[in-house]
Amino acid sequence: MQAEIELKLELSAQAAEIFAQWPPLLTLDGETATLHATYFDTPDHQLAHQGVSLRIRRSGRRRIQTVKANGRGGAGLFARDEWERPVRGDTPVLDDGNPVAALLGDAVADVVPVFAVIVERRTWLVPQDGALIELVLDRGVVRAGDREEPICEIELELKNGAPAALFALARRIDADVPVRTGVLSKSERGYRLTKALPKAHKAEPVRLDPDMTTGDAFGRIVALCLRHYRLNEGLLLEGYVPAALHQARVAIRRLRTALSLFGPLLRAEEVAGFQGELRWLAHVLGEARDLDVLSVDDAAGYAVLEAARTQAHARVLQWLGAARVRMLMLDLTQWLADGAGLGDEAAQPIAPFAADRLRKRRKRVAKGGKHMKRLSDEARHAVRKDAKKLRYASEYFGDLFPAKTARRYKRFIGKLEAMQDRLGKLNDLVTAPATLARIGLAREADMADKPKLLRAAAKAHGKLVEAQPFWS
Structure with missing residues (x-):
């Protein structure tokens, strides 16, 4: 078993075309491969419910089985346990070398293919601030039955050095090509295709343990708030949906509440800076939300209201496309990864x-x-x-x-x-x-x-x- 720390970034297909020719990469040796990964689970998705993914990835004649568990990707930064082994065929090997058999018990016999991920992967090793980072550009598709969804993402995996280098590299990239923190793993994307696609994402339950430290609890809560926001922002960027805007606004409120609740343990000047930016973003979303829930009875008034809504929706999408919002999410993710300035009191x-x-x-x-x-x-x-x-x-x-x-x-x-x-x-x-x-x-x-x-x-x-x- 090994631990990996990676920062996932999402970008549009057009941005990926530009990024493939990003000048800093042109001086580095890179590799290109086509990867075909099949993900397995029971028919009722018992592994997914326990936060575990199981896949066999094929590249040429080589097949690698990977089990990932306890991924904490709420804020875009993923740190998780991973078990890898080479396999000869397309059937998972579920023995004492990974936790799948122990987790499933008798249901291990029911494991079947659930979906597939096919990507062209380009890989470079990039030096950044004394660290070495594996930069991966994946472009392809997730396919479950007759449904599919495109994938276009960058993964920055820390090979050695400080995690801050991941964020420094992400900012270098965004200066030339717009990117956003990614909160969905490829396995989550695949599972989404096995059910009805949502119009909005509600807040996920916060699972805390009484023995958990205050600092760890804070990290989990904020990560889930950032995930809640990004999932709904992603839906909005695909096309304005009032329910998604409402949930994005709820996510911002929940995040601001978390910063206030844990305020006594945090650095006041850092919290004030984030609260100011989050208050601005909530206001941007709130103007559109106020119009979304408004109603009028007469036809002439309705026409005016619809015109105002259209303008408000356009302003929301314009701001969501701005670097100010992208960098706010990245700044919050890095702040969280760096410990959010929590002191000794956070160990209680x-x-x-x-x-x-x-x-x-x-x-x-x-x-x-x-x-x-x-x-x-x-x-x-x-x-x-x-x-x-x-x-x-x-x-x-x-x-x-x-x-x-x-x-x-x-x-x-x-x-x-x-x-x-x-x-x-x-x-x-x-x-x-x-x-x-x-x-x-x-x-x-x-x-x-x-x-x-x-x-x-x-x-x-x-x-x-x-x-x-x-x-x-």
């Missing part, structure tokens, strides 16, 4: 830290919404934002507390969601007129439902305050 167990942060977040929501009916619209919106942060924190830390609190957790989340729903409806009611006015549609605000919504929000807040915390 996560559970006590999480309980303290949850307690403070709950107190803030309880106090802020105490006189819900008398609050100004702005103050009530602040309570709504605090409730979102409490929910994200609860979702991050829910695994840390004993199983006996599972019901308490579900009840708490349910009451929190109920309050968010009421406050969300109130916010839509009071902000719609301003949004309409911004696009030239003056409408009188109909506030007939506001008293009823206020009562419902106050009642939901009271039930949340009465709910027993799941962390104590």
